[in-house]
Amino acid sequence: MFPRILGAIVCAIRLPQRRPRPACIRYVSYKAFICDTETTGFSPGRNQIIEMAIQEASCFAGPTRSNPQHISLLVNPKSHIANQHIHGISDQMVASAPVFATQWNRIVGFVQDRCGPGVAPLILAHNAKFDVRMINAELSPAQRLQLTHWRAACTLVGFLRPMVPLKKHSLAALSEHFGLSPVVHRALDDVRALDEIVARVSQGREDEILQLLVAKSFPFVSDQHPGCSCAAQDNVISRLPKDGPGPSRRPKSRAIKHAGSVRPLSDSSATHSGHEQPHTRDVQAITPTWPR
Template structure:
């Protein structure tokens, strides 16, 4: 089963008030294992970034000024999503922004029936406990020390690990890399999910006893006097 774990960053809390999506990060998983494929994009929102939003994710007007408009990358985003199951934390928020951007360019919305909300999952599994991404990372021991500011791809990577735990805890193929970025900035690279290592398929071993082993077993049993399995209780 193919799943896309994703997160967005925006200029505010509601597209109904004119706010826009400025970043999306997606992680591909197949069979609950990371494949190593990701999709990440920034968008010019064509509006000033409110200071309170910039304090959350750090994306300034100057940073976003040369980024593409949503319609310029919508096709490749939809191609990456395909018909996969989508997973998001507080999914209603993210989907309102994604669908608002699609509506702006006359594309059909993505139905909520395709989306799993990990906030709802966490509240169902741990009623009365905090369900924020930070709280769930802490509960499951997911390292979030590098999360100084929100970032769509980083949060999607953290959410992928949380989602694994919420759905059974099989952390095959998930891990955080320690590599540095390829440039000379010296800034640590964002952690990335490590794809599962391919292993050759092996046929199951045969454990049936051979004819010689069966004969030797019967001879051994014949030497036992008054075996317990023949005694009457």
């Protein structure tokens, strides 16, 4: 009698159902882009983006590496720009520019036109957490749904800081170190400077550097269904692995833990192969073993 009563009680309880998610497409390779934004401040949700630029990463671009394509757009924030002294963008310059939603759709079109079937975008940025948070704060649920296969990687934490022996690794300090033009804090200028820095550090080791960046990448958006809040995105990004070893930063998934490893960079690394197709890597070949 007791098991029947218990079974009836369990059946009467309505367990919450998970929201269905859209079917996922398996992406087998990545194409790298370099992105930068200029904003009215540093607080996602309270400050807005006023300029965006994105360019193919030249050292990973295959046949187009000598002439990487780019797009640079001003954005009307519908608010006063109080930090014009930093980037030189005034209210008058953005007065006739479209709003973020329109300009972001152009960015997405630019990226997707350069990614073939089964190729996912890998968005590289210097201090990528900031740019990703600012962009996610302005994305609509429908726009988030378009980006479920996008990945982002930080060139500062995951790449340049451990490889370039400097006390400071800001874009200005790196540009001075490599003898480039001074940083002027305009999106396209910063993108071109970062592209040149990445190309110089990656010279002769493009395969291994791209492998490293993909291994340290994270989802561009935090969830694959519409309605994901910016707070959820910040929560995911705040728990991303930081640079350097540590037991608390090791992923819990055994599938990831034992899937493969990223070899340390060395002078004997493989050189750029010069494929005619966009420079990409197979996902199964680059799944990393996180540092112990």
